[in-house]
Amino acid sequence: KAGVTQTPRYLIKTRGQQVTLSCSPISGHRSVSWYQQTPGQGLQFLFEYFSETQRNKGNFPGRFSGRQFSNSRSEMNVSTLELGDSALYLCASSLTLLAGGYNEQFFGPGTRLTVL
Amino acid sequence: DQQVKQNSPSLSVQEGRISILNCDYTNSMFDYFLWYKKYPAEGPTFLISISSIKDKNEDGRFTVFLNKSAKHLSLHIVPSQPGDSAVYFCAARGSQTGANNLFFGTGTRLTVIP
Numbered sequence: 001k002a003g004v005t006q007t008p009r010y011l012i013k014t015r016g017q018q019v020t021l022s023c024s025p026i027s028g029h030r031s032v033s034w035y036q037q038t039p040g041q042g043l044q045f046l047f048e049y050f051s052e053t054q055r056n057k058g059n060f061p062g063r064f065s066g067r068q069f070s071n072s073r074s075e076m077n078v079s080t081l082e083l084g085d086s087a088l089y090l091c092a093s094s095l096t097l098l099a100g101g102y103n104e105q106f107f108g109p110g111t112r113l114t115v116l
Numbered sequence: 117d118q119q120v121k122q123n124s125p126s127l128s129v130q131e132g133r134i135s136i137l138n139c140d141y142t143n144s145m146f147d148y149f150l151w152y153k154k155y156p157a158e159g160p161t162f163l164i165s166i167s168s169i170k171d172k173n174e175d176g177r178f179t180v181f182l183n184k185s186a187k188h189l190s191l192h193i194v195p196s197q198p199g200d201s202a203v204y205f206c207a208a209r210g211s212q213t214g215a216n217n218l219f220f221g222t223g224t225r226l227t228v229i230p
Contacts, residue, residue: 033216043220056217107159
């Protein structure tokens, strides 16, 4: 079974530009979460999508947005890039959402974004 | 505001000895804790977890201990092997914050010396 795939793997942008990252979850998985990893902050939760709806959102500005398609693939978009947005962006998929429970999340290899 | 903290950025251990990785948290509403392992150029992979109703969970060479009163958990690896060399992340989840909204620590890089 193929794992979580993320494209592109590496990206270089300049301040003020926007960027779109893509995530394909494991086949059959319907929940996709996004995380930002930086050296000083570790992994920080961005948002989670299930059945094309955003179910949960972390503490990030509105420049960060996402969406999920009917095939569960997800994209995240960052507009008006800042230097501090340089990070590894990780996508994780899980089978479903469990109220009060936890479904194991499987992470992709990430997209390394560098903002110059 | 870092709700999950791993105060040791790195740890070196001799092969065959015990590795102990520590993690502290501040939010008493966390009810589920996990450890992830991450190799370079790969995403984190789930290692072991523990519910807040338990104080210990064991899986082969890996054991996680939870001390709720101290808001502290630790991961023990016995015996340590060179293949265990990786970055280990502690993570926590609160049922009120969403099923898959994990709060991660900053990671501890474990080096197992052959």
